[in-house]
Amino acid sequence: MIEYINTEAAPKAVGPYSQATLVNKNTLYISGQVGIDPETSELVDSDIESQTEQVIKNISAILTEAEFTFDNIVQTSCYLAYMGDFKKFNAIYEKYFTSKPARTCVSVSDMPKGALLEIAVIAVK
Numbered sequence: 001m002i003e004y005i006n007t008e009a010a011p012k013a014v015g016p017y018s019q020a021t022l023v024n025k026n027t028l029y030i031s032g033q034v035g036i037d038p039e040t041s042e043l044v045d046s047d048i049e050s051q052t053e054q055v056i057k058n059i060s061a062i063l064t065e066a067e068f069t070f071d072n073i074v075q076t077s078c079y080l081a082y083m084g085d086f087k088k089f090n091a092i093y094e095k096y097f098t099s100k101p102a103r104t105c106v107s108v109s110d111m112p113k114g115a116l117l118e119i120a121v122i123a124v125k
Helices: 048-065 083-096
Strands: 002-005 020-023 027-033 073-080 102-107 117-124
Touching: 027 048, 048 083, 048 117, 073 083
Parallel strands: 073 102
Antiparallel strands: 002 020, 020 027, 027 117, 073 117
């Protein structure tokens, strides 16, 4: 059984996809989130710290809508525009992903709306 998760507490998708897909009520795939404020539909400040905090707020809103928590996260895929931001990004990331899920973190050349990072998540109950 597949259910598509969408919440007004996170930004609307900027393309033809859902915020998340819930499979068999126990596996949640959250689409890559960038630092867009759901109230303004605009990217938050242009620094890595602000954008990382907003990405995590967006992920949290989707997790809540699907009745999951950060402890359910088993994998993250993290994309940074500048690997030089890794230390600042990681300092914020580790405050929220305390269960230490598996992670991929790579540098990419360009992201939607000029974002500095994007995080996609897989969570399991």
